[in-house]
Amino acid sequence: MDFRLTEDQRALRRGVRELLARRFDREALREAVDAPATALDRGLWRELGEAGFFALRLPEDEGGVGLGLPEAVLLFEEAGRALLPGPLVATHLAAGTVPGAAEGTVVVTAASEGLVPWLDEADAVSGDVTGAAPLRSVDPLTPLHRVARTDGHPAGEAVLLHAAEQVGSAGRTTEAAVAYAREREQFGQVIGGFQAVKHLCAGMLVRAELARAAVRAAAVTADPVEIAGAKLLADEAAVGNARDCLQVHGGMGFTWEADVHLHLKRAWVRARLGMTAERAEEAVAASL
Template sequence: MDFQLTQDQRALRAGVRELLEGRFGGAALRAAADRGTPSLDRALWRELGDAGFFSLRVPEEAGGVGLGLPEAVLAFEEAGRALLPGPLVATFLAAPDVTGAAQGATVVTAVSGGLVPWLDEADVVHGDASGALPLRSVDPLTPLHRVRDDGGRGSGTASEADLLLAAEQLGSAGKTCEMAVRHARERTQFGRSIGSFQAVKHLCAQMLVRAEVARAAVYAASVTGDAAEIAAAKLLADEAAVRGARDCLQVHGGMGFTWEADVHLHLKRAWVRAGLGRSAARAEEELAAAL
């Protein structure tokens, strides 16, 4: 059995990365973070719609791209790598049913685990957001509101939302691993690159292992669509993103704690994503029940 990506899947991933690097590269990320108040770039949202990002799973006869969940996971992995802001998951899942969502003309958000991201910017809200209270978000690129969490997380689109969040976490974990390795090679201390020090090697190796284990789980869950496997994928991807960003910060040392370094942006986004959808505690309970 061949578990390698197909040529079309590799081309899709490369195309999404090229689009995001050109439209939301490092300079744009920093500008958005430095703005102080997060705001949704509607022009970028429409560009994503024109590129087919939101319509990847919409059938071709309905004007979409007609691809599957594995391809969606690849696209969201790239979005996570770029720290692309906005309610991507909710808009993507609403594309087949909400007018304008597939084209990027309509922004959709959803109540997720008691949190509602981008509530004030959304044109459509899925779920009961009545009584939502503004919440000070740790992530400068993700405004949040909180509603009472009734714990009602079912299957279907809820599981798919968890998987797409896991894919974003996977992209962030991969990016922070790359950032740590690059810094370890370039930064010198006592006349040697810090990557030659055993402690730094161990940190980078652990980041890579966690990211690759999460990658296997996320990709497998995208093929099977199994609820328990999606729960495992979310659990592993959350861990890879959060712990990976923390280890990347350690590799960067004192400068990793500064606002000017991008490391903290990945850590803060990973914390926020981990709070959306299935919590780690719930995922563990579901996996235990499945076993």
């Protein structure tokens, strides 16, 4: 069986990357971070809707693109790579049930593991947010509210799409670490020539690729246990790679001007959305 991406899937991924490079490049990211108040870019949200980001899995006769979960995973990898802000997963899952969600004219958020991202900006909410209280978020681009945690199990699709975002972030920090290691010089040579730095970069690549394989496999099987395992691996890759990327950058990585800390902070927040490590571990352990 051939598990490589098809030409159509590669074209889909390339198209989303080009769209985000044009509409949410590094300059736009830094402008969003440095803005005095966090606000969702509604124009970008509508462009995503027009590009089929939210309607990707709706049938064509319902105005959708008619693709499946494996293709959705590719889109969310790119969103994670770009650190695209907003309740993307909830709006994507609401397409077809909440009018305007598929077109990007309506923003939908959802309560997950006791947290609700972007509640003040949302036009519709999935789940009970009674008594929601603002919570200071470590991620400057993910405003949060806390709600009473429910005992219900999160939807597998939501878990997997959050995991796909983590994979995208893990891949991007790997690229950033390698690029910096190739240009930064110490003691008369680039730091990428030092064994310790090589080991860090190699470990980042292994984590990212292992998580990517697990997420894409779970997108094909849609097996709940495989999804839980993929979320565990993706969270570990996103957080671990961001930390190692900081190590490669040294003191520069800890400055506000560097983007590495933004990937780490987003990875911490995403690790608490969809399915926490504790729940994922319990799901995997129960199947053994």
